Amino acid sequence: xxxxxxxxxxxxxxxxxxxxxxxxxxxxxxxxxxxxxxxxxxxxxxxxxxxxxxxxxxxxxxxxxxxxxxxxxxxxxxxxxxxxxxxxxxxxxxxxxxxxxxxxxxxxxxxxxxxxxxxxxxxxxxxxxxxxxxxxxxxxxxxxxxxxxxxxxxxxxxxxxxxxxxxxxxxxxxxxxxxxxxxxxxxxxxxxxxxxxxxxxxxxxxxxxxxxxxxxxxxxxxxxxxxxxxxxxxxxxxxxxxxxxxxxxxxxxxxxxxxxxxxxxxxxxxxxxxxxxxxxxxxxxxxxxxxxxxxxxxxxxxxxxxxxxxxxxxxxxxxxxxxxxxxxxxxxxxxxxxxxxxxxxxxxxxxxxxxxxxx
Amino acid sequence: xxxxxxxxxxxxxxxxxxxxxxxxxxxxxxxxxxxxxxxxxxxxxxxxxxxxxxxxxxxxxxxxxxxxxxxxxxxxxxxxxxxxxxxxxxxxxxxxxxxxxxxxxxxxxxxxxxxxxxxxxxxxxxxxxxxxxxxxxxxxxxxxxxxxxxxxxxxxxxxxxxxxxxxxxxxxxxxxxxxxxxxxxxxxxxxxxxxxxxxxxxxxxxxxxxxxxxxxxxxxxxxxxxxxxxxxxxxxxxxxxxxxxxxxxxxxxxxxxxxxxxxxxxxxxxxxxxxxxxxxxxxxxxxxxxxxxxxxxxxxxxxxxxxxxxxxxxxxxxxxxxxxxxxxxxxxxxxxxxxxxxxxxxxxxxxxxxxxxxx
Numbered sequence: 001x002x003x004x005x006x007x008x009x010x011x012x013x014x015x016x017x018x019x020x021x022x023x024x025x026x027x028x029x030x031x032x033x034x035x036x037x038x039x040x041x042x043x044x045x046x047x048x049x050x051x052x053x054x055x056x057x058x059x060x061x062x063x064x065x066x067x068x069x070x071x072x073x074x075x076x077x078x079x080x081x082x083x084x085x086x087x088x089x090x091x092x093x094x095x096x097x098x099x100x101x102x103x104x105x106x107x108x109x110x111x112x113x114x115x116x117x118x119x120x121x122x123x124x125x126x127x128x129x130x131x132x133x134x135x136x137x138x139x140x141x142x143x144x145x146x147x148x149x150x151x152x153x154x155x156x157x158x159x160x161x162x163x164x165x166x167x168x169x170x171x172x173x174x175x176x177x178x179x180x181x182x183x184x185x186x187x188x189x190x191x192x193x194x195x196x197x198x199x200x201x202x203x204x205x206x207x208x209x210x211x212x213x214x215x216x217x218x219x220x221x222x223x224x225x226x227x228x229x230x231x232x233x234x235x236x237x238x239x240x241x242x243x244x245x246x247x248x249x250x251x252x253x254x255x256x257x258x259x260x261x262x263x264x265x266x267x268x269x270x271x272x273x274x275x276x277x278x279x280x281x282x283x284x285x286x287x288x289x290x291x292x293x294x295x296x297x298x299x300x301x302x303x304x305x306x307x308x309x310x311x312x313x314x315x316x317x318x319x320x321x322x323x324x325x326x327x328x329x330x331x332x333x334x335x336x337x338x339x340x341x342x343x344x345x346x347x348x349x350x351x352x353x354x355x356x357x358x359x
Numbered sequence: 360x361x362x363x364x365x366x367x368x369x370x371x372x373x374x375x376x377x378x379x380x381x382x383x384x385x386x387x388x389x390x391x392x393x394x395x396x397x398x399x400x401x402x403x404x405x406x407x408x409x410x411x412x413x414x415x416x417x418x419x420x421x422x423x424x425x426x427x428x429x430x431x432x433x434x435x436x437x438x439x440x441x442x443x444x445x446x447x448x449x450x451x452x453x454x455x456x457x458x459x460x461x462x463x464x465x466x467x468x469x470x471x472x473x474x475x476x477x478x479x480x481x482x483x484x485x486x487x488x489x490x491x492x493x494x495x496x497x498x499x500x501x502x503x504x505x506x507x508x509x510x511x512x513x514x515x516x517x518x519x520x521x522x523x524x525x526x527x528x529x530x531x532x533x534x535x536x537x538x539x540x541x542x543x544x545x546x547x548x549x550x551x552x553x554x555x556x557x558x559x560x561x562x563x564x565x566x567x568x569x570x571x572x573x574x575x576x577x578x579x580x581x582x583x584x585x586x587x588x589x590x591x592x593x594x595x596x597x598x599x600x601x602x603x604x605x606x607x608x609x610x611x612x613x614x615x616x617x618x619x620x621x622x623x624x625x626x627x628x629x630x631x632x633x634x635x636x637x638x639x640x641x642x643x644x645x646x647x648x649x650x651x652x653x654x655x656x657x658x659x660x661x662x663x664x665x666x667x668x669x670x671x672x673x674x675x676x677x678x679x680x681x682x683x684x685x686x687x688x689x690x691x692x693x694x695x696x697x698x699x700x701x702x703x704x705x706x707x708x709x710x711x712x713x714x715x716x717x718x
Contacts (some may be wrong), residue, residue: 011364
């Protein structure tokens with residue numbers, strides 16, 4: 001049984017294409033209660049870019065600060081209730097930001113049409129009805145959230161996506177100019193999310209010609225961007241990173257992530273570490289599982305003077321380590337992909353705890 | 360203004376996934392007059408594979424011989440009228456075959472809902488209404504017809520696609536096992552269509568990071584398949600070719616084809632040459648326009664003992680050459696992409712006639 005995946009319905013790519021958003025949005029104006037809900041990264045509040053958002057007076061523009069924490073089920077439920085009670089159901093939701101904003105936009109789109117708390121729907125195919133029209137406009141590239149069928153949410157019990165075919169964006173607007181101002185550390189960590197999930201996608205039993213073709217091209221682009229003669233935050237590399245993010249997302253969709261993401265979810269859930277940074281924290285110590293990938297990753301950190309902390313596990317209690325390992329080992333599909341069908345005979349809770357102790 | 364493209368809605372990829380077609384088709388059963396229309400390459404008639412087509416007794420299975428000629432507007436109109444008059448409008452159209460069958464399935468899907476002859480709709484965005492649900496199942500890979508927004512048809516006046524966002528398949532089923540039995544010459548010429556349109560897509564003014572990422576990966580796959588140590592018709596290469604075809608189609612969609620396709624359309628329209636073969640006939644003589652591409656293409660022909668005829672233009676009358684050049688030069692978007700905005704100052708009808716005389 002092979003996976004049958006929904007793709008993004010419409011994609012526009014190119015420098016300056018953000019100026020086409022207004023026209024794209026207006027095509028949806030007659031849906032539902034005829035207003036738009038813009039979810040925008042707080043980074044842009046008060047900046048020149050804010051004025052370019054094509055919102056009309058009847059539309060809602062909400063800024064969201066993704067820095068203190070990643071999107072939670074409470075964020076989503078509160079946002080949905082607040083908008084629904086005050087204005088009704090939007091014609092479309094437009095997310096403008098990084099991976100967390102993409103996740104918020106996808107999740108809230110679904111929660112306008114599916115009743116109750118979003119905690120009920122964390123998992124695969126638990127959503128009952130298609131969401132409202134949703135448009136993704138990435139301003140940070142790397143997570144692949146703009147193409148994935150998952151809206152990752154941290155809930156009271158678990159960090160797990162609303163995952164179904166209706167999660168996928170109806171439209172994405174890929175304007176490389178929008179990622180030009182990403183701070184250097186975020187540019188690195190978020191790009192490394194693409195790099196890491198392409199390595200995980202490739203090095204596991206679910207790898208196939210489709211996912212590896214996307215993954216290999218994304219890896220080639222990452223090498224240009226982070227290791228090549230012209231590496232760094234240039235216009236040309238912004239274009240490449242935007243495509244790498246999309247292709248990396250396709251690669252993992254048709255294959256699976258592995259040990260890095262399994263550990264990263266533990267780090268985020270228990271310690272609140274941001275996803276992309278948490279991936280990097282874990283990946284550097286996994287050269288026995290991903291030798292070629294970790295070697296190249298280390299070269300990239302050196303080239304860009306990225307200092308990842310080491311020895312951080314010394315400050316963690318046994319309880320914290322156990323809690324993170326418990327979150328991690330429950331992501332069975334990731335361990336299965338990375339280690340093989342017999343992974344349970346090779347990986348125990350103690351193995352995973354030891355992996356966390358490497359950090 | 361950047362192009363905003365519709366993608367394939369759903370994609371399943373993997374060896375043996377053809378067995379999932381029945382289930383996929385049944386999800387559409389309640390649409391329109393509740394029968395399915397299967398358009399199948401005549402090659403499979405009477406073969407073992409025919410029994411695996413999941414048609415029910417109320418469904419229509421039509422075999423279509425694509426060898427004598429490429430799909431015409433007359434084929435489409437007659438097929439639509441015959442089915443509509445006898446059984447009504449299908450729930451879905453399923454095309455099982457190579458590029459011509461893909462074009463037929465896409466075109467007839469649109470013509471069940473758009474009135475009159477398909478000749479009325481040859482061009483960009485002339486179609487008025489979405490077609491019926493259509494599913495593409497490629498059994499020959501290379502043209503990219505499974506992913507493109509064009510259904511190429513030869514009409515009484517021109518060879519030109521029905522091109523709009525509704526042309527794109529709702530679902531594609533990519534089973535590499537289905538291309539295992541492609542005859543060697545077709546395997547070569549059709550694969551070269553991917554190779555050639557990736558070169559054309561790259562070497563022109565509309566090239567961009569999105570189209571070149573798809574194109575470069577498709578070219579890398581073509582090199583593995585046709586030049587690598589493990590080149591040839593193997594299971595692994597069948598998987599790669601299926602992905603290369605899809606990615607090559609994406610590359611040209613977001614960029615443009617060039618001189619080879621402009622000439623190829625002339626060869627097909629006037630002499631009835633098959634598209635992929637016609638591309639090869641022209642490409643071998645265009646090393647001044649595509650030096651690196653033609654060099655590599657020549658290596659591929661040598662490696663697989665492909666003998667392309669030369670000197671064929673000697674048999675053509677002046678009238679034939681003029682007719683082909685007239686078809687070719689009217690494809691202005693291709694010349695514009697390949698030569699540049701000032702192409703009309705560089706390319707005249709005589710230039711194009713001289714290009715045909717090289718053959």
